[in-house]
Amino acid sequence: MAQKAGIIVVAAGKGSRMGTVESKQYLRLQNKPIIIHTLEVFERSELVDEIVVVTGADDLERCKDWIKEYGLLKVTEVVAGGYDRQESVYLGLQQLQSDWVMVHDGVRPFVTEQQLHHCLEAAQQVGASVLAVPVKDTIKQVDRNLHIADTPDRSTLWAIQTPQTFRYTDLLAAHQQAEATGFRGTDDAMLVERLGTPITVVEGSYTNIKLTTPDDLDYAAYLLARKGENRS
Numbered sequence: 001m002a003q004k005a006g007i008i009v010v011a012a013g014k015g016s017r018m019g020t021v022e023s024k025q026y027l028r029l030q031n032k033p034i035i036i037h038t039l040e041v042f043e044r045s046e047l048v049d050e051i052v053v054v055t056g057a058d059d060l061e062r063c064k065d066w067i068k069e070y071g072l073l074k075v076t077e078v079v080a081g082g083y084d085r086q087e088s089v090y091l092g093l094q095q096l097q098s099d100w101v102m103v104h105d106g107v108r109p110f111v112t113e114q115q116l117h118h119c120l121e122a123a124q125q126v127g128a129s130v131l132a133v134p135v136k137d138t139i140k141q142v143d144r145n146l147h148i149a150d151t152p153d154r155s156t157l158w159a160i161q162t163p164q165t166f167r168y169t170d171l172l173a174a175h176q177q178a179e180a181t182g183f184r185g186t187d188d189a190m191l192v193e194r195l196g197t198p199i200t201v202v203e204g205s206y207t208n209i210k211l212t213t214p215d216d217l218d219y220a221a222y223l224l225a226r227k228g229e230n231r232s
């Protein structure tokens, strides 16, 4: 059994690619905010004993109200995020107590307990881990004039997801170094890679989607209905 971890759930983004008036993490699926669907996975998990939620500064109170309403007892802190995902994680990290930390997007509600288990166990064996899936399409590098510049070997390409799991001290050092050098990354692994810490990739699932654009909402509604059917 893996040692338990604390989790930072980042949900302070604007959701500009979703294009809705309400930020995507607060849109409802089956009448429940997406952020709550995500938090419920960790509330139920036997691997997680501490949850720090990072939200928009204007959304702190309604998030706290929902956390009470939905009985999320493992949430220890709800804090305001920053101007990008990296800053939001850094702010959340300062509130976490656990030796092992998982970072997860608030808009990835379909991660499973089994995936959490595999990700945490791998991190505790290797030092750090990320969930990911092999890319299914041929990927091209394309220049500003829309000309193909290169076709990387697909067998080496993985689409990176969350959670991403690290020793607390490693993730903190990685964020501090990134801040000090002005480095910005789109995931936490990019920061930890710079420290030279080995990070292993754990094969997740194509259904662990990040809700990013409007078409993801229909697919998420389908996945949620399917999850309900499988449970009953």
Ligand SMILES: Nc1ccn([C@@H]2O[C@H](COP(=O)(O)OP(=O)(O)OP(=O)(O)O)[C@@H](O)[C@H]2O)c(=O)n1
Pocket: 010, 011, 012, 013, 014, 015, 016, 017, 018, 025, 054, 081, 082, 083, 084, 085, 086, 088, 089, 105, 106, 107, 210, 211, 212
């Ligand atoms: N300043 C930010 C930006 C992003 N996030 C969170 O990071 C996760 C993944 O980011 P993404 O899908 O890019 O979310 P947004 O930044 O909201 O979307 P967009 O880029 O379309 O504006 C989301 O849960 C988002 O809320 C965050 O906590 N703080």
Ligand SMILES: C[C@](O)(CO)[C@H](O)COP(=O)(O)O
Pocket: 085, 105, 159, 160, 161, 162, 186, 187, 188, 210
């Ligand atoms: C961390 C992440 O989910 C990995 O896919 C992703 O990088 C965050 O989302 P963004 O859309 O790149 O901000």
